[in-house]
Amino acid sequence: MCGIVGYIGERQAYPIVIKGLKRLEYRGYDSAGVTLYNNGKITLVKKQGKVVELEKAAENLDTTGVIGLGHTRWATHGEPNDVNSHPHASNSEDLVLIHNGIIENYASIKKALIARGYVFHSDTDTEVLVNLIEDVKKQENVSLGKAVRKALTQVVGAYAIAVFDKNRPNEVVVAKLGSPLAIGIGKDNSEFFVASDASPFIEFTKDAIYLEDEEMAVIRRGRDIKVRSIIDDEVVDPYIQELQLDIEQIEKGGYDHFMIKEIHEQPTAITDTLRGHLLPEEGNIYLSGISDNIDRFKNANRIIMVGCGTSWHAGLVGEYLFEDLARIPVEVEYGSEFRYRNPIITEKDIVIAVSQSGETADTLAAIKMAKSKGAFVYGVCNVVGSTIARESDAGTYTHAGPEIGVASTKAFTTQVTVLAMMAMKLGKENGSISESRYNSLLRELEAIPAKVELALESDALIKEIAAVYKDSPNFLYLGRGYNFPSALEGALKLKEISYIHAEGYPAAEMKHGPIALIDESMPVVVIATKEGHYEKIVSNIQEIKSRKGKIIAVVHEGDEVIREIADYVIEIPHTTEELTTIMSTIPLQLLSYHIAILRGCNVDQPRNLAKSVTVE
Ligand code: AGP
Numbered sequence: 001m002c003g004i005v006g007y008i009g010e011r012q013a014y015p016i017v018i019k020g021l022k023r024l025e026y027r028g029y030d031s032a033g034v035t036l037y038n039n040g041k042i043t044l045v046k047k048q049g050k051v052v053e054l055e056k057a058a059e060n061l062d063t064t065g066v067i068g069l070g071h072t073r074w075a076t077h078g079e080p081n082d083v084n085s086h087p088h089a090s091n092s093e094d095l096v097l098i099h100n101g102i103i104e105n106y107a108s109i110k111k112a113l114i115a116r117g118y119v120f121h122s123d124t125d126t127e128v129l130v131n132l133i134e135d136v137k138k139q140e141n142v143s144l145g146k147a148v149r150k151a152l153t154q155v156v157g158a159y160a161i162a163v164f165d166k167n168r169p170n171e172v173v174v175a176k177l178g179s180p181l182a183i184g185i186g187k188d189n190s191e192f193f194v195a196s197d198a199s200p201f202i203e204f205t206k207d208a209i210y211l212e213d214e215e216m217a218v219i220r221r222g223r224d225i226k227v228r229s230i231i232d233d234e235v236v237d238p239y240i241q242e243l244q245l246d247i248e249q250i251e252k253g254g255y256d257h258f259m260i261k262e263i264h265e266q267p268t269a270i271t272d273t274l275r276g277h278l279l280p281e282e283g284n285i286y287l288s289g290i291s292d293n294i295d296r297f298k299n300a301n302r303i304i305m306v307g308c309g310t311s312w313h314a315g316l317v318g319e320y321l322f323e324d325l326a327r328i329p330v331e332v333e334y335g336s337e338f339r340y341r342n343p344i345i346t347e348k349d350i351v352i353a354v355s356q357s358g359e360t361a362d363t364l365a366a367i368k369m370a371k372s373k374g375a376f377v378y379g380v381c382n383v384v385g386s387t388i389a390r391e392s393d394a395g396t397y398t399h400a401g402p403e404i405g406v407a408s409t410k411a412f413t414t415q416v417t418v419l420a421m422m423a424m425k426l427g428k429e430n431g432s433i434s435e436s437r438y439n440s441l442l443r444e445l446e447a448i449p450a451k452v453e454l455a456l457e458s459d460a461l462i463k464e465i466a467a468v469y470k471d472s473p474n475f476l477y478l479g480r481g482y483n484f485p486s487a488l489e490g491a492l493k494l495k496e497i498s499y500i501h502a503e504g505y506p507a508a509e510m511k512h513g514p515i516a517l518i519d520e521s522m523p524v525v526v527i528a529t530k531e532g533h534y535e536k537i538v539s540n541i542q543e544i545k546s547r548k549g550k551i552i553a554v555v556h557e558g559d560e561v562i563r564e565i566a567d568y569v570i571e572i573p574h575t576t577e578e579l580t581t582i583m584s585t586i587p588l589q590l591l592s593y594h595i596a597i598l599r600g601c602n603v604d605q606p607r608n609l610a611k612s613v614t615v616e
Pocket of ligand 1 (some may be wrong): 195221308309310311354355356357358359360363406407409410495610612
């Protein structure tokens with residue numbers, strides 16, 4: 001996700017836009033840019049890196065002007081560099097546009113525009129959009145507002161945009177679908193602010209309009225704001241609300257911490273990760289990283305998943321998925337071990353590097369070592385243009401957006417989402433899953449974001465459970481099959497933000513030692529969903545109960561058996577066994593969050609930890 005800021009009014013725009021971009025940097029910080037209009041002249045400056053780099057680049061430029069648009073980027077298409085930074089100008093340089101979102105069908109639009117003589121300087125979908133608007137404007141000889149509306153009816157994807165035409169310097173046109181866009185309204189319409197959230201303008205005005213999806217607005221300096229429907233051009237009477245939030249709350253989307261915000265962002269993050277790849281109506285999954293290397297995957301001796309921490313847990317889910325669906329042998333390696341144990345690697349090995357930051361030193365070193373021995377490396381990263389992504393031979397990005405909380409949440413579920421798509425696609429290519437199982441998995445994966453939304457509704461119950469067990473010195477987390485990695489991940493979450501010792505185990509392993517730990521002071525979180533060895537996990541629970549252990553069970557909604565024997569039951573929606581990890585991890589994230597808060601811990605920046613471990 002990116003941050004957009006716009007100003008049109010009576011004050012100097014530059015300081016307002018720059019300060020606003022700094023407040024939005026939590027949304028992305030790969031690059032930043034600003035465009036200013038002053039008496040017929042447009043100044044446009046943009047720079048890779050944080051906003052402070054942009055300020056340095058603008059130091060000796062004329063930054064006067066009462067109209068300005070600014071952008072801080074989280075790269076989705078095109079590496080983070082100066083030319084791919086926003087704002088983007090049209091070929092005529094009359095139009096300038098900033099965009100937060102993803103234009104899925106940009107490639108076909110770009111091809112048509114090139115055929116009509118347009119040239120492109122960047123790799124972005126956004127530059128395509130600004131030239132599409134210019135093309136419509138010229139072809140149909142209409143106003144900017146009409147051109148924007150008609151252009152957007154040709155676009156598939158998500159956007160929050162602001163666009164400016166230097167030939168009509170007293171207006172800015174904005175539009176929204178899928179990405180947030182707030183409009184701040186100054187006194188007597190003397191000035192207007194546009195932003196991804198209200199943090200850039202809350203100090204100037206508390207009166208705001210939040211556009212709804214498929215809405216656009218023509219904002220005219222010192223005059224008015226006209227909101228219309230993009231679909232049918234109907235005038236909309238917007239609701240002007242008086243904001244009560246403070247800056248910090250706004251940056252966290254109204255949540256108390258980035259971690260809880262990111263836990264609740266997971267339905268959107270998974271939807272964004274699926275977007276453009278999962279097409280159930282076509283019965284297909286598009287992953288160019290796989291398609292372009294399909295023979296290599298078909299002929300691979302084995303796949304080696306490499307990662308650290310949570311990403312290693314995602315790799316473990318990947319092992320279950322790839323072996324179950326694609327019948328390709330898989331090993332899972334910690335980056336730190338793999339890089340030093342002199343493993344046997346051949347050209348017929350594929351290494352899948354899983355990393356949110358794309359900068360983890362041990363994972364990076366491991367894939368460099370593997371490449372030096374001839375392996376093919378596939379990256380599953382969340383940061384476009386990150387070192388691991390660039391070191392990989394191919395890959396698929398998660399689109400979780402920036403994950404600010406040190407504890408990985410939406411990164412994990414989107415990593416598993418990508419690995420599931422990869423395994424399903426390879427299973428179909430290899431003929432190792434039937435057409436009906438493939439299509440049923442497609443439809444189930446499509447339904448996951450809505451099911452995650454439902455799983456999040458257990459938040460209040462989980463907060464109660466957290467209050468009961470927040471002072472326990474130790475926890476055990478148990479799961480079987482696909483839920484074993486969830487158990488490991490749940491234990492890690494609790495450890496790293498509440499500082500309680502917790503261990504994840506395969507449930508059947510209890511009798512090989514850990515059951516000696518069980519007594520009335522030991523809470524045991526058991527993931528006991530219907531799929532995967534249900535009867536056996538019920539026996540495990542009874543073994544624990546008979547030793548006075550306390551059971552917090554994650555079960556499928558409607559489960560009446562475990563409700564009878566557990567101390568607490570958290571229900572999650574049914575899904576297929578292959579996708580159960582995504583669902584079962586949600587209550588475990590919430591449990592660790594609430595226990596940590598009740599223990600007074602800093603959940604966003606836990607002690608001793610860093611978001612990205614770029615050292616050994
Ligand atoms: C997980 O909550 C931690 N933040 C940590 O284990 C993390 O997953 C690990 O350091 C790997 O980071 P990466 O995904 O950026 O490579």
